[in-house]
Amino acid sequence: MAAIVLSGGLRLEGQVTFLHGADLHLGSPLSSVGRMSAELREKIREAGYTAFRRMIDAALRHKVEFVVLCGDIYDQTERSARAKGFFIEQMDRLKHAAIPVYLIYGNHDPLGKRPAYFKYPDNVHILAAAEVDIMEVVGKDGRIKARILGQSYNQPWEKGKMHQSYTPPDHNVVNIALLHTGLNPSTMNYVPCSAAELKNISGFDYWALGHIHQRQVVHSQYPVIAFPGSPQGRHMGEPGLGGCLLVTAQRGKAATLQFIPTSSIVWLARDVPVKESDRSEDDLIASMIETGDQLLAAAAAMSGPEMDLAPGEAIDIEGFIVRWKFSGRGEIHNIIANDDEIAPELVERMRRELGGGSPFLWTEDVRFETASPLVDLENISAEDVVLGTLLQTYQEFADDPAMREQVIKLIGKSWFEQHDGEDVRDKALPLNDATYNSLLRRALHLAVERILEGRAL
Numbered sequence: 001m002a003a004i005v006l007s008g009g010l011r012l013e014g015q016v017t018f019l020h021g022a023d024l025h026l027g028s029p030l031s032s033v034g035r036m037s038a039e040l041r042e043k044i045r046e047a048g049y050t051a052f053r054r055m056i057d058a059a060l061r062h063k064v065e066f067v068v069l070c071g072d073i074y075d076q077t078e079r080s081a082r083a084k085g086f087f088i089e090q091m092d093r094l095k096h097a098a099i100p101v102y103l104i105y106g107n108h109d110p111l112g113k114r115p116a117y118f119k120y121p122d123n124v125h126i127l128a129a130a131e132v133d134i135m136e137v138v139g140k141d142g143r144i145k146a147r148i149l150g151q152s153y154n155q156p157w158e159k160g161k162m163h164q165s166y167t168p169p170d171h172n173v174v175n176i177a178l179l180h181t182g183l184n185p186s187t188m189n190y191v192p193c194s195a196a197e198l199k200n201i202s203g204f205d206y207w208a209l210g211h212i213h214q215r216q217v218v219h220s221q222y223p224v225i226a227f228p229g230s231p232q233g234r235h236m237g238e239p240g241l242g243g244c245l246l247v248t249a250q251r252g253k254a255a256t257l258q259f260i261p262t263s264s265i266v267w268l269a270r271d272v273p274v275k276e277s278d279r280s281e282d283d284l285i286a287s288m289i290e291t292g293d294q295l296l297a298a299a300a301a302m303s304g305p306e307m308d309l310a311p312g313e314a315i316d317i318e319g320f321i322v323r324w325k326f327s328g329r330g331e332i333h334n335i336i337a338n339d340d341e342i343a344p345e346l347v348e349r350m351r352r353e354l355g356g357g358s359p360f361l362w363t364e365d366v367r368f369e370t371a372s373p374l375v376d377l378e379n380i381s382a383e384d385v386v387l388g389t390l391l392q393t394y395q396e397f398a399d400d401p402a403m404r405e406q407v408i409k410l411i412g413k414s415w416f417e418q419h420d421g422e423d424v425r426d427k428a429l430p431l432n433d434a435t436y437n438s439l440l441r442r443a444l445h446l447a448v449e450r451i452l453e454g455r456a457l
């Protein structure tokens with residue numbers, strides 16, 4: 001077999017280059033965020049499809065040898081008509097380039113007992129749900145280039161350790177495992193397992209995972225284990241630039257990963273510190289616009305430093321959807337705390353200011369976590385018995401797990417246990433350290449503020 005020159009360099013004998021994607025959730029729209037123009041609404045509606053089309057464009061551009069998709073191709077078991085049609089269309093494009101696709105279904109699109117309602121082009125290979133399926137990628141010369149092992153979900157949960165049955169028949173070729181898992185040994189619903197368990201299964205050169213919607217290289221040495229994340233975030237719980245991975249794997253060697261960005265819309269949370277000089281909502285708007293302008297200028301640097309872009313790839317963002325949070329101490333806190341209409345007013349004004357540009361910046365929400373300038377915790381005098389005791393109590397709530405348990409019980413149903421990244425509920429508080437600590441801090445600020453106000457009277 002002759003070596004093929006890629007745009008990024010030489011493809012060596014025995015190496016395979018493929019595209020790894022997961023969690024497309026086709027058919028699931030992005031969350032709606034207020035009254036948008038028809039043009040913006042259209043961009044939002046198309047974003048999930050745009051991202052997948054970009055993924056297939058990249059597969060063709062890089063002339064990959066095959067594509068693997070690791071579950072949650074569709075958002076729902078009852079695949080939407082448009083999602084099905086669109087998926088088949090994209091698969092056809094790969095078929096014309098003689099690129100095969102290997103896929104497993106996940107918890108959102110389990111195979112179940114239903115018959116296949118529709119025919120895929122014959123370059124699409126679905127790994128079975130009944131047991132671990134093994135497929136060989138055969139080159140034009142009839143030689144096996146790689147072997148794919150994996151198992152689809154049969155129902156919306158898989159409590160078994162299916163990966164324990166992943167047994168490659170030999171290691172004469174590159175072996176790739178496809179697995180849809182929460183990668184959490186204590187969460188039972190999505191193939192409970194740990195990275196260490198996967199590493200210890202011998203004979204695999206790459207673990208192609210799906211289920212967690214944020215890109216994550218779980219193990220960067222041999223054997224590399226990675227989640228590509230979703231190609232397009234659908235709400236504030238899926239922030240940042242989504243995409244898929246261009247993987248170059250070789251038998252017995254750590255695979256190299258490069259990132260292919262595909263999101264056209266990016267969800268972001270931005271923290272804006274209030275200034276001592278802030279006196280009105282105009283000052284807050286000015287801070288938001290300044291931060292927003294910086295964000296729009298830096299759009300091209302969005303992929304994060306942790307992974308290189310694949311050669312020739314560029315970031316192409318049509319817009320950002322931003323949740324703002326004001327924090328810190330300042331005079332403005334007293335205005336914010338007494339005016340319920342300030343947040344919706346800021347939202348409306350920001351939408352008017354930056355919502356129509358290209359790229360656009362659409363404000364999802366404005367939240368406040370500010371404190372009065374009175375609250376200067378660092379400089380509480382040692383002689384101040386009341387505030388000293390309050391701080392000590394705060395520390396106990398922060399440090400003592402038993403106290404924490406008490407608080408969680410008290411707040412009861414407002415909390416929920418977040419089992420994995422798929423589980424995002426905007427109206428409830430995820431039970432994690434960040435939420436707990438933030439609530440605790442706000443309670444402390446409020447208490448200190450009231451005490452100091454009382455003293456000033």
Ligand SMILES: [Mn+2]
Pocket residue numbers: 023071072106108211212213422
């Ligand atoms: Mn998913």
